[in-house]
Every structure is written in C-alpha cells, then in structure tokens.
Amino acid sequence: MLLAIDAGNTNIVFALVDPGVDGQGATILTRWRIATDARRTADEYAVWLHQLLMLEGYGMTDVDAVIIATVVPRALHNLKVLASKYFKVDALVAGEGKAGWGIALDVVEPQSVGADRVVNAIAAHSKAEGDLLxxxxxxxxxxxxxxYAGAYKGGIIAPGLNLSLEALVSAAAKLPRIAIEAPESTSVIGRTTEEQMRIGVFWGYVAMMEGLAQKLRSQIGRPVKIIATGGLAVLFDEHTDLFDIIAPDLTIEGLAMIYARSLRN
Incomplete structure (x- = not known):
C-alpha cells in the first residue's frame, strides 16, 4: 500500500492508500493529521504512525511505497528518513524525478508554485473537463x-480564514475568540460583538470567494467548473452555490495519481 504525505504549513496529512491497478480505482483507506513541526524527527513520526496503523488493523510492513508533497522544505528530510528507516523504501517527492509533474506550469516562476497546488491541479483535471478553478x-x-488541457495557469493567494480570525483577535484586545461557523441568523446586522464578528468573518469570506471567482471567470472568458477542497469546503458549500464539486481529499488523490504514473516512468 501507498503512504501519501501532504505536508502543509499548519498540518501534515498521512493517508494510507490502496493505489489500485495501474493507478485506476485508488482508494483512500484511512487518513491521519498531525500539527506541522519541522523539528519533529523521523522516530517521532514512526512511533505515532505505528500506533495509528495498529488501531486501523494495519502494520508498518503493509506500506511498500511513500510519496510526499510538501510546502515546508525543512520537514522534508525527516519525512524521507521516516520512509527509508521505518518503511524500507525511498520516498518519492512530488515534482522530482519519476514523480515529476507531467503538466505544464504556465507561470512566470514555476519553481515557486506550491507542491500542493500543482498536485491539486493534476487531480482536478482528472475529475472534470474544461477550464477549472x-x-x-x-x-x-x-x-x-x-x-482545458490540464495546464496550471496561476491564481490567487488570500489569507486563510483561521489566519484572518487569529489576526483579528490578536490585534484587538477586547475581541473574544469565536468558533468558525455560519451565523445562526440570516441577518447581517449583528446585535452582539460575537454576532458581528461571526457575520464579518463568515459572510465576508463568502463575499470574497464569490467576488474573486467572478473576476477569474470573467478573465478566463470560458465556462469554468469550480472544485473546492480543504477542511472548510463542506461548511461553505452549505451557504453558497459557488462550488460544482467538493473534493476533501483532492491532494491525496493527486499524490496517488503521481505515484501510479511514476511506476510507468
């Protein structure tokens, strides 16, 4: 089985994947999440994963391949050591060698594009035809x-919702911490501080997404399907008609596809 690792700035996701036959019919069997800490050693990862594998009825020997996508360069070394020391395999690194992208990166600085974004693009192109966002x-x-040809054309980077909320609370001494959730009322006139914050954070974010998506659609000039991924995709999907497809495991699916392609290289 394949251990797919998506190392992000906040969390690292480890997913155990049955890659199927020649990359067809890949199945995510289980997944785990741990806070990103570039100082965490391969030994620490191994102890944690060993216990979680056992809880799901698997063992370390069930893993015969590892692929990593990371936007945290300092974390890569220990993840590669994890693969070689505990799973007895050389990890594939998305974007390198046999695990090369296989798609065009039509941007000014292709080397600066985050690995997760390219992996998402690969998986998205397999899910829908035409131009995608x-x-x-x-x-x-x-x-x-x-x-429509599967090339990565660029995009937009905006502050994440958790990051925006943390900045707001940290900079304003009297504002409380609130949970990220949809306001209970459809009214956008908050009657308490918490209501006003929730309206501003949640509906402000919906307006930002819809506004940027509309600008991107206008610039592309062709019909566009929108695919959402990440932990908050399901929450926002309940309150906007923006998304055509919700794919919470898009990055892991893309890693499985890159792994399958590497077997043919």
Missing amino acids: VVDFGTATTFDVVD
Missing part, C-alpha cells in the same frame, strides 16, 4: 486556474 482552504486560501 480549484479553491483550497488551508493556512492560505488559494484559487488555482487549470485550463
């Missing part, structure tokens, strides 16, 4: 344009 809710909220 991928919205990923992470530490940052990213909007990525993928054309």
Whole structure:
C-alpha cells in the first residue's frame, strides 16, 4: 500500500492508500493529521504512525511505497528518513524525478508554485473537463486556474480564514475568540460583538470567494467548473452555490495519481 504525505504549513496529512491497478480505482483507506513541526524527527513520526496503523488493523510492513508533497522544505528530510528507516523504501517527492509533474506550469516562476497546488491541479483535471478553478482552504486560501488541457495557469493567494480570525483577535484586545461557523441568523446586522464578528468573518469570506471567482471567470472568458477542497469546503458549500464539486481529499488523490504514473516512468 501507498503512504501519501501532504505536508502543509499548519498540518501534515498521512493517508494510507490502496493505489489500485495501474493507478485506476485508488482508494483512500484511512487518513491521519498531525500539527506541522519541522523539528519533529523521523522516530517521532514512526512511533505515532505505528500506533495509528495498529488501531486501523494495519502494520508498518503493509506500506511498500511513500510519496510526499510538501510546502515546508525543512520537514522534508525527516519525512524521507521516516520512509527509508521505518518503511524500507525511498520516498518519492512530488515534482522530482519519476514523480515529476507531467503538466505544464504556465507561470512566470514555476519553481515557486506550491507542491500542493500543482498536485491539486493534476487531480482536478482528472475529475472534470474544461477550464477549472480549484479553491483550497488551508493556512492560505488559494484559487488555482487549470485550463482545458490540464495546464496550471496561476491564481490567487488570500489569507486563510483561521489566519484572518487569529489576526483579528490578536490585534484587538477586547475581541473574544469565536468558533468558525455560519451565523445562526440570516441577518447581517449583528446585535452582539460575537454576532458581528461571526457575520464579518463568515459572510465576508463568502463575499470574497464569490467576488474573486467572478473576476477569474470573467478573465478566463470560458465556462469554468469550480472544485473546492480543504477542511472548510463542506461548511461553505452549505451557504453558497459557488462550488460544482467538493473534493476533501483532492491532494491525496493527486499524490496517488503521481505515484501510479511514476511506476510507468
């Protein structure tokens, strides 16, 4: 089985994947999430994963391949050591060697594009035809344009919702911490401080997403399908008609596709 690792700025997701036959019919069997800490050693990862694998009825020997996508360069070394020391395999790194992208990065600085964004583009192109817009809710909220041929064309980086809320609370001494959730009322006139914050954070974010998506659609000039991924995609999908497809595991699916392609290289 394949261990797919998506190392983001806030969390690292480890997913155990049955890659199927020649990349067809890949199945995510289980997934785990841990806070990103570039100082965490391969030994610490191994102890944590060993216990979680056992709880799901698996063992370390069930993993015979590892692929990593990371936007945290300092975390890569220990993740590669994890693969070699505990799973006895050389990890594939998305975008490198046999795990190269296989799509065009039609931007000014292709080397600076986050690995997760390219992986998402690969997976999105397999899900829908035509021009696509991928919205990923992470530490940052990213909007990525993928054309009808599967090329990555660029996009937008906006502050993530958690990051925006943290900045607001940290900078204003009297504002309380609130949960990220939809306001109970449809009114946008808040009667308490908490209501006003929730309206501003939630509906302000919906307005930002819809506004940027409309500008991107106008510039692309062709019909566009919008695919949402990340932890908040499901929450926002309940309150906007913006998204055509919700794909919470888009990055892991893309990693499985890159792994399958690497077997043919």
